[in-house]
Amino acid sequence: MADVWTRKGGDSAPSAQDRGQVPGPLVGRERESRDLRALLENHRLVTVAGEVGVGKSRLAAEAVAEAVAHGVGECVLAVGKGRPAAEAVAGVGAQGAGPRVVVVRWPEGRQDAGSDAGPGSPVSLTAAVMEAAAGVHGRRGTAGVGAVADRLRAADVLLFLDDVDPVHAECVGMVQTLLEFVPSLRVLVTARRPLGLGGEAVLRLAPLSAEPTDEHRTAPAMKLFLDRFLERAGAGFDAGDSDLSSVADICRYVGGLPLAVELAAEQAARSSVGEVAERLKEHQCWLSAPDMAAPRHRSLRDAVAAAYVLCDRDERIVWARASILAGEFDESTAAFVCAGGGLAPARVPACLTRLAAVGVLTPVRDPGGIREPRYRMAPAAHDFGGERLREAREFEVAAERRAIHFHRVAALAESLWSLGSQPQAVRLVLAEAEGLRTMLEYAPRQPELAAAALESVLNLWFWWAVYDAADEGRRHLLRLLPMCRSDTLLIARGLCLAAWLTAYGDPYGASELLQHAWPAAVLTGDDATIGRIAHVQGMVALHEGDLERATEQFQEAASTIPPHVSGGLPPAVSLAALAVTQAEQSPRAARRSARRALSQPGIHGDAWACLVARYAQAFVDHSDGRTGRARLRAHRALAALDGRLPAPHGCAALRDLITDIDRGSRSGLPTATVPRGLTGVAIPAQAGSGIPG
Helix, strand or coil: CCCCCCCCCCCCCCCCCCCCCCCCCCCCHHHHHHHHHHHHHCCCCEEECCCCCCCCCHHHHHHHHHHHHHHCEEEEECCCCCCCHHHHHCCCCCCCCCCCEEEEECCCCCCCCCCCCCCCCCCCHHHHHHHHHHHHCCCCCCCHHHHHHHHCCCCEEEEEEEEHHHHHHHHHHHHHHHHHHHHHEEEEEEEECCCCCEEEEEEECCCCCCCCCCCCCCCCCHHHHHHHHHHHHHHCCCCCHHHHHHHHHHHHHHHHHHHHHHHHHHHHHCCHHHHHHHHHCCCCCCEEECCCHHHHHHEEHHHHHHCCCCCCHHHHHHHHHCCCCCCCEEEHHHHHCEEECCHHHHHHHHHHHHHCCCCEEEEEEECCCCCCCEEEECCHHEEEEEEEHHHHHHHHHHHHHHHHHHHHHHEEEEEEEHHHCCCHHHHHHHHHHHHHHHHHHHHCCCCCHHHHHHHHHCHHHHHHHHCCCCCHHHHHHHHHHHHHCCCCHHHHHHHHHHHHHHHHHCCCHHHHHHHHHHEEEEEEEHHHHHHHHHHHHHHHHCCCCCCCHHHHHHHHHHHCCCCCCCCCCCHHHHHHHHHHHHCCHHHHHHHHHHHHCCCCCCCCHHHHHHHHHHHHHHHHHHHCCCCHHHHHHHHHHHHHCCHHHHHHHHHHHHHHHHHHHHCCCCCCCCCCCHHHHCCCCCCCCCCCCCCCC
């Protein structure tokens, strides 16, 4: 694929006028509050780290306010009205004999309020601390760290440096020096990432849980939403109110991020909970509230932008391009998708590490482990990155690279399945399920990706058919088939798989699909597809109660599907189905068919086919009155399954068979029909175009 990346980077957070509403009390942070108090008592340097909007300043301000409540005084640098840290501390009087607290919160929208120092200049933070310590406001001198150390060399001092991300490097140097020369000094820092100094105690603040816990019957994120909603709307929810489910959805959509939850509560108070939940399904950066205390917190987009502008060019590019990936992704996946346009693949892992350090990405696998790191992008950062990707006009290129990658994932999964490594194939699909689903959902919007997406669906046949995902697989097929009319082999296989997935619940819809699949398969001369069509026809006949026709079709399928063929069900499954249909009328033939199924080449490397064949054996034994042997076979088949993986198709039938044996009843064939009025399969328009039939 041509290398057409064009991303240049460069964004800024919009500024806003200061407003003064103080946020409500902390919700759901009882454990973190206790942990922070303990850290402050036992460490000289404590950093509260976490992503934008997670509540670092609020939590730290509560701890500082408690210290001030028992202190001899405080000195606050008033760099902006209504800031959470300043308000939480300044409202407490001087009492007791505790520490003296010096609070410095870095101003928003500029690097150094009230001085000519440029962004990140060496004197900016030092001058701010000096001003706060001296209690002299409005003047910024050029005092060095030594002068600050002299000023802070009083008895017990707690220096609270809030939101120092814009001057992170300077903060590291200054804090290191101050701790060395002022033995009595303690420092509390809030930032997206730790300072990285020796002896630093780090409290990493995660978003609130959106699911109930043992400690909280109501999910903490939901409790925060309801508290803020009631403050603004002045109305309540009944315990059985249907809006509670929408509240739970909102909290899940925003990942429990406190800022996003509060903004959503503000929006819900103006409109409705249901409307907000519906909009958040698609996007969340639109969330805003003009009354939030910090200007950048009045919009979720502005809050994330404040972090974005602090990233370097490569980090911004990786952030934007990696937003095309849904769910969890590996380092190698990101390297393939994000590289290009001057960004070498080798530089991507370092960018991922730095983005994880500032909360844009969440590691879901130990970065120091044997396996490569794995990440998930925070919901707000994901939406913001998608906006940047579209602004750079790179979304289509990113979607193409994503399609290429997940096409390879699907091909690898099918190869693992066919070669006898079925547990590995299932684990791979489970790990990449969100990414695969997103790619397949988007493919119809970009016609040039349809063929690769359809091939991916076909490679994942075992996931749809064996692991009860038939509805999803059929939906993808029926959307993609009309876009791939020129490839007859692909069409034949796609229609056959769609019919197979449909036959489980709608035999009449499957018959309609087979009418289109048969001529396409014959024209291409694909024996495997022809045999699999016969198998589906046997399933339809079985549903209709036509055992004679079902037997003929399963016999044809077993003799037509070549051994060792990949891409669909093997002949052993058709032989097992044949044994089941023969069980009542020809027990001897049924036992012979079941034995043939278990003697097929490679059957013991195909765990699912082996399971189905053993079910057929147990079914035949039970039908023939050999209940003890049938029960033993069924239990052995179930015991051979890997309990760490989803149960494959056939497990429920085995359990039902054991129940029938224990009750002394006979298992019946699945002969119930589906009324024609319930068929719901829409045949793809012109799916068989150009194929005589």
